[in-house]
Amino acid sequence: MKVGLSWDLGGDEPAATQWHRVIGEIERGDALGFDSAWVAEGKTGQAGCAQPAVFMTFAARRTKSIHCRALARSVAGEFPVRLAEEITLLDQFSHGRGGVAYAPASGQKIDPLMVHETIEFIRGAWATNEVRYRGKYVRFPTHTPDDAPAGLSYPAWTGEYLPQWEWGAARSTADFLALTPKPVSTHLPVYVAIDDDETLEWAARNGVSPYAGVNLTTAEAIERLARYRAIADSCGRHSYEVEAVLERNVAIDGASDAHTFGGSSHDITCAIRAAAAATRIGHFVWRYRDAAPNDLERFANEVQTRLQA
Amino acid sequence: MEFWTSFAGQFVLRGFPGAVPQNYDTLVATAVEAERLGFDGVVASEHHFEYNRFLPFPLQALGAAAAATSKIRLITGAMLLPLYDPIRAAEAAATVDILSGGRVTLGLGMGYRPMEFDGIGTAKNTRGARLSEQMEIIRLATSQEHFSFQGKHYEYKDQQLSPTPLQRPIDMWFCGGTSRVGAQRAAAGGFDYWLANSDYDRTKEIVDIYLGLAREAGRPADKLRYALFRDVFVGDTLAEARDARDWFLEVYYNEHIRCYGYLMDDKGEPLFNPPFDHPAYVAFVNSLLCGTPDMVVTELKRFEQLGVHSITVPPVQLELFSKKVLPEFRK
Numbered sequence: 001m002k003v004g005l006s007w008d009l010g011g012d013e014p015a016a017t018q019w020h021r022v023i024g025e026i027e028r029g030d031a032l033g034f035d036s037a038w039v040a041e042g043k044t045g046q047a048g049c050a051q052p053a054v055f056m057t058f059a060a061r062r063t064k065s066i067h068c069r070a071l072a073r074s075v076a077g078e079f080p081v082r083l084a085e086e087i088t089l090l091d092q093f094s095h096g097r098g099g100v101a102y103a104p105a106s107g108q109k110i111d112p113l114m115v116h117e118t119i120e121f122i123r124g125a126w127a128t129n130e131v132r133y134r135g136k137y138v139r140f141p142t143h144t145p146d147d148a149p150a151g152l153s154y155p156a157w158t159g160e161y162l163p164q165w166e167w168g169a170a171r172s173t174a175d176f177l178a179l180t181p182k183p184v185s186t187h188l189p190v191y192v193a194i195d196d197d198e199t200l201e202w203a204a205r206n207g208v209s210p211y212a213g214v215n216l217t218t219a220e221a222i223e224r225l226a227r228y229r230a231i232a233d234s235c236g237r238h239s240y241e242v243e244a245v246l247e248r249n250v251a252i253d254g255a256s257d258a259h260t261f262g263g264s265s266h267d268i269t270c271a272i273r274a275a276a277a278a279t280r281i282g283h284f285v286w287r288y289r290d291a292a293p294n295d296l297e298r299f300a301n302e303v304q305t306r307l308q309a
Numbered sequence: 310m311e312f313w314t315s316f317a318g319q320f321v322l323r324g325f326p327g328a329v330p331q332n333y334d335t336l337v338a339t340a341v342e343a344e345r346l347g348f349d350g351v352v353a354s355e356h357h358f359e360y361n362r363f364l365p366f367p368l369q370a371l372g373a374a375a376a377a378t379s380k381i382r383l384i385t386g387a388m389l390l391p392l393y394d395p396i397r398a399a400e401a402a403a404t405v406d407i408l409s410g411g412r413v414t415l416g417l418g419m420g421y422r423p424m425e426f427d428g429i430g431t432a433k434n435t436r437g438a439r440l441s442e443q444m445e446i447i448r449l450a451t452s453q454e455h456f457s458f459q460g461k462h463y464e465y466k467d468q469q470l471s472p473t474p475l476q477r478p479i480d481m482w483f484c485g486g487t488s489r490v491g492a493q494r495a496a497a498g499g500f501d502y503w504l505a506n507s508d509y510d511r512t513k514e515i516v517d518i519y520l521g522l523a524r525e526a527g528r529p530a531d532k533l534r535y536a537l538f539r540d541v542f543v544g545d546t547l548a549e550a551r552d553a554r555d556w557f558l559e560v561y562y563n564e565h566i567r568c569y570g571y572l573m574d575d576k577g578e579p580l581f582n583p584p585f586d587h588p589a590y591v592a593f594v595n596s597l598l599c600g601t602p603d604m605v606v607t608e609l610k611r612f613e614q615l616g617v618h619s620i621t622v623p624p625v626q627l628e629l630f631s632k633k634v635l636p637e638f639r640k
Contacts, residue, residue: 015407015472023408043400048471050400054372058408061337061376077394081357081429085365093337093373095330141427164360165568169581172570173424181329181362 004036015047060094099189130176204231225279265302313350350382375409387418411475418484452478496522602633
């Protein structure tokens with residue numbers, strides 16, 4: 001079981017203070033052996049983190065081992081190519097520790113198909129050389145014709161090859177383009193929030209890792225993660241193809257509630273183990289806020305240890 | 310006069326294959342080294358879909374460099390703004406500005422490669438007009454609590470930028486080549502103007518046009534700044550300096566500048582892969598400054614006297630440049 005930490009930046013505290021404190025917490029998490037750090041996209045207030053991939057690139061250069069992930073990343077109003085490039089660069093600057101979890105369509109007030117097409121395009125463009133994509137919302141390159149195959153398609157070998165620097169004025173673009181650079185990771189971790197039923201089913205059928213966020217109650221999260229697994233199993237997809245994530249608040253020596261695993265470290269360990277047994281999650285993420293000064297150390301020493309033992 | 314340097318490691322040089330993570334480590338190391346050597350800023354550029362894995366998002370690279378440095382300015386030049394949504398660009402700039410303690414400078418250009426517009430999904434033929442509007446939007450978004458903007462291409466009502474940068478507004482330059490059109494756009498918007506490689510006479514001609522047009526537009530010309538990309542190659546002899554230049558041409562410019570439509574013919578049409586003896590390419594090569602340290606200092610002093618704010622040099626001779634040239638401008 002991997003364990004991670006997540007943050008949702010914002011509120012009244014000035015960004016300059018809050019952000020550097022969080023960077024310090026990520027550094028501590030790295031030193032204590034946490035597997036991942038996630039910072040959520042937020043676009044409210046002076047300290048909202050609208051560009052989590054950029055934030056995490058900074059964090060990546062201050063850490064050695066912890067995976068650095070952009071959380072709740074919107075696709076609405078974004079260029080899909082840029083979404084692919086920002087995670088590529090995060091992965092490159094972190095030497096293969098990058099990753100992203102996309103926000104649910106309902107939270108962005110968009111058709112779930114837009115999220116699905118964007119993720120399919122990004123993964124396809126990372127995995128191959130020249131590609132094109134024709135969808136309802138995503139078209140790459142923009143001049144891709146209406147009669148191109150739906151989704152990803154690839155150029156046929158025609159026996160001719162002209163490198164870019166010899167294209168000249170007559171062929172200054174191409175019907176298929178390659179995203180460059182590519183990520184370090186062969187299968188860069190891509191997650192999607194499974195708040196929406198359409199996305200839950202699509203992700204399960206297409207091998208996209210599910211992220212059950214702290215906004216869901218524990219009961220909802222476990223039900224949705226279990227449903228995801230059942231659909232994936234019915235499609236013949238193995239649990240090792242993806243990594244299911246459950247995010248919760250944690251209150252060490254505090255009270256549990258619908259979004260919080262509380263109690264002793266033993267209680268918290270049992271709650272995580274119970275959720276894992278019901279859903280086959282491989283990664284637990286602690287939404288980190290209002291924690292006591294030594295809670296990170298306690299979680300690392302007491303909970304993380306018990307999760308492995 | 311300030312001295313800025315481009316980043317090494319933004320792409321894989323022809324003839325020097327290497328892993329991209331290693332290149333990006335070099336990029337960060339350039340910032341650290343440039344800071345140590347006394348340079349004032351370090352500049353990241355942008356291209357897409359290029360086989361040599363060119364850096365596609367300069368602000369993100371500056372985020373990485375910010376984590377390893379403490380005082381050097383972190384600059385984009387040129388960030389191809391028409392390939393962005395302006396608010397997303399402002400958000401990214403604000404993010405790095407906060408993380409770096411207010412060290413971000415935006416050098417913003419309009420781009421020229423058809424495949425980049427085609428691949429990302431924005432119109433190339435409106436890029437000039439959009440760049441001007443986008444820069445105004447960023448200026449408003451980074452200086453006001455709430456802002457509104459009504460343009461031909463963009464419209465915002467009572468919008469708020471989140472997060473807000475430390476610099477209000479964020480430091481920003483218009484990268485417009487060395488052309489009358491570029492000077493016109495920069496002057497009309499009241500933007501500081503960052504010129505492309507050019508010799509002293511051409512630089513002075515365009516600066517005079519820029520400042521004149523700014524006055525005509527009612528802009529405070531005495532407060533406007535102008536900067537220059539000026540590729541400088543130093544050697545103990547002129548021949549050594551030219552060898553350094555020729556190496557850089559071979560591994561980079563012969564292709565990068567010549568093949569993708571950066572250069573223009575005398576009618577203003579982009580040139581793709583012109584012969585090496587084409588006048589536009591010859592003029593470009595001749596605009597690169599080569600010389601002994603004394604020659605280079607003498608030439609650069611003329612730019613200083615012209616009022617140039619900063620000169621951006623390539624990252625190929627930083628140590629030598631810092632020892633032999635920089636001290637003459639620090640006295």
